[in-house]
Amino acid sequence: MRFLRHHRIQVTLAVALAFILATPFSAVLLAWLPWSVVALCLAAAAYAWWVRDRADAWLAVSLAAIFVVGRLYFNAVDGPTFTLRAAALTAYFMLHEVLLIGPWSRFSPRVREWIKHRRHLGVTAFLLALLHANIVFNLYFGLDVVAMWQAVFTFFGTTALFIMAVLAVTSWDWFQKHVPWKTWAVVHAAVFIVYLIEIWIVTGIWKLAGDVPAWTYPAFATFIVFWVLVAPWGFAPRLFKVLNGWKQLHVLVYVAYASVVLHVYFGRAQVQxxxxxxxxxxxxxxxxxxxxxxxxxxxxxxxxxxxxxxxxxxxxxxxxxxxxxxxxxxxxxxxxxxxxxxxxxxxxxxxxxxxxxxxxxxxxxxxxxxxxxxxxxxxxxxxxxxxxxxxxxxxxxxxxxxxxxxxxxxxxxxxxxxxxxxxxxxxxxx
Known part of the structure; x- marks a missing residue:
């Protein structure tokens, strides 16, 4: 029965991902986007309630309420623009919840109870961020990757999205229980290599455009040093007496968060x-x-x-x-x-x-x-x-x-x- 339930959850996530990934390519979905998100959240809430997962049900209902109230209040804004903003803001604050639960749980037993829901919040934040990124990729950049990365702040946004995608995919308990340490080391190294390739490509794009902001170099250096420090193949064996590959990978959420801060600060906050x-x-x-x-x-x-x-x-x-x-x-x-x-x-x-x-x-x-x-x-x-x-x-x-x-x-x-x-x-x- 547990496997069946696990399979159903996978199907639910697959439907959500299919909806989000198809959104930029469908004029119908774009036109009705806010209410489509509400319908998807309510369907997820109904399913969660059916399998007696009350926390996830309330999370889905809360998301639906945010989109309903926001849409009614900001009714002058077109649907896609409202959705990309609502998804971005919700994901941004939800990521802060994920990061604050850990340290606050050391001081409050009530907060400690939320640790079991932390991964659910993280995966939800990733799905909302993915929805935001897909709409922006279509409306503002015409599905052109080079044009998107010419804007410096968007690269840090895609960096955060890339890392959060890896963490979301590996968040299942099965991965923690069955994937051996050496495999985690390989995954960690592969993700790191992909990130280095992305840096090499994007700096080349910026140089061709004649604009490489000086602050990006210390940012890249900090991320790379942190990555090597926590990697199973890096300095982690010297820093920790006991290693756990899953946790060594998931501390990269701090690189994702720092990238989000840079993305929001230089992309939107300075304008506001x-x-x-x-x-x-x-x-x-x-x-x-x-x-x-x-x-x-x-x-x-x-x-x-x-x-x-x-x-x-x-x-x-x-x-x-x-x-x-x-x-x-x-x-x-x-x-x-x-x-x-x-x-x-x-x-x-x-x-x-x-x-x-x-x-x-x-x-x-x-x-x-x-x-x-x-x-x-x-x-x-x-x-x-x-x-x-x-x-x-x-x-x-x-x-x-x-x-x-x-x-x-x-x-x-x-x-x-x-x-x-x-x-x-x-x-x-x-």
């Missing part, structure tokens, strides 16, 4: 005036400041966890054995860090509290056929050692426990480090 410029710069500062605060918080948490690991015997009293019920998880905290406890077949099991996938709350999960199953996306961890099913590289920290005097003790061994990724409780920094 100071208020638009300050809005773009203010949102950029918000994202940068939020990530800085999140990194500082993570750094402090790593230090606190090291103190726990360096204790003389590492045993911590966490709860009474009577507090645990068979089949039901319970969250306990060791020096502020969440641990998921389960009473299973007479044994007390202790896992790190958050799933390695998207930080799902494992204490809310269920043990099924010898595996703790995350309630968010179904990722599994063995009750023997915290590892995923055979053939998969999933893993969360798994701790030793004992019961004395009716009390449950959890041992965080001295110097113990996570062998998995994304746990947030060790030096892997994944």
């Amino acid at each position: 005036g100071p208020w638009a410029e300050w809005t773009v710069l203010g949102l950029f500062a918000l994202v940068l400041g939020s990530h800085t605060a999140g990194w500082v918080r993570n750094w402090n948490e790593q230090g606190a966890w090291s103190v726990v690991r360096s204790a003389s015997d590492g045993w911590t009293d966490v709860c009474a054995i009577s507090d645990l019920q068979p089949g039901e998880g319970r969250r306990v905290d060791v020096n502020g860090f969440p641990i998921a406890l389960f009473l299973h077949e007479g044994r007390v099991l202790a896992f790190f509290g958050y799933c390695a996938h998207q930080k799902g709350p494992l204490w809310q999960g269920k043990i099924v056929q010898g595996f703790l199953t995350c309630p968010w996306h179904g990722w599994q961890y063995s009750v023997k050692d915290g590892k995923g099913p055979e053939g998969l590289h999933d893993q969360v920290p798994f701790y030793e426990t004992k019961v004395e005097g009716g009390r449950v003790f959890v041992r965080v061994e001295k110097g113990k480090e996570c062998k998995g990724y994304g746990c947030g409780a060790c030096s892997c920094r994944a």
